[in-house]
């Protein structure tokens with residue numbers, strides 16, 4: 001396969017009305033500068049070990065191979081752009097996340113779980129956010145004035161639509177998480193480097209599955225067997241005499257995407273994994289026309305647009321003092337897909 005030239009920084013595309021070529025050049029320089037300047041005091045990171053640096057470099061290579069597979073230009077994300085933060089310093093604004101990609105800082109933050117496997121898998125997910133197609137736009141809205149995301153993978157944001165809520169946010173997360181789980185299964189579970197951690201995890205899963213055989217165990221665990229299969233982190237916290245769990249993310253969103261893919265596959269007589277690849281390719285390259293045609297061709301004109309609206313995330317701006325608007329629930333999205 002022909003090797004595509006590397007990108008230098010993630011957000012190469014900037015859009016804005018009334019911008020001159022010089023303005024665009026300034027904007028691009030700003031985005032490049034943010035990506036390169038990673039001495040961020042707001043993130044109270046700890047120093048990475050040489051082993052962690054090596055793992056991040058491996059994930060960088062693996063995500064580049066994936067971009068190449070989907071016809072998108074590779075991009076090196078240096079270990080300096082991945083910030084490992086201990087739980088006590090984890091930012092309150094992201095308290096429910098185990099990792100995130102911050103557009104304004106062009107940085108990935110990862111909450112330390114003291115597991116190499118968790119670092120590899122979580123970084124893989126966030127690196128796809130940073131490496132998939134991104135474009136920025138200049139937004140002026142009340143007191144907000146600055147560059148905001150316009151495209152992020154399949155995501156599409158506009159200040160005119162639901163206060164900058166990213167359309168297609170849910171399928172975008174589902175595509176990325178599906179690929180991260182694939183990386184877990186094909187690389188992390190098989191690489192001797194992680195064998196000890198995987199052995200431990202599997203031993204925990206076995207104990208949990210045994211607990212599920214009793215009524216009391218099922219009640220105490222509040223997990224399904226599928227949930228247990230999707231655990232990537234289990235730890236016993238001695239002080240609290242409690243287990244701490246973490247499992248693969250976006251379960252409902254992945255279910256919604258799977259349901260949609262199955263329908264398209266049946267109607268168009270295309271294999272499910274080939275339909276998935278069409279979604280992934282669109283997210284990686286930012287080209288949405290083929291995907292839009294496929295979906296409208298299957299379910300009627302206007303369905304793609306409606307799908308974007310139904311799968312949007314929460315709004316970023318509040319409107320006229322009214323609280324920020326949450327996007328439709330994932331259950332509503334699944335019902336919408338089921339009724340197509």
Ligand SMILES: [Zn+2]
Pocket residue numbers: 125129173176
């Ligand atoms: Zn994500």
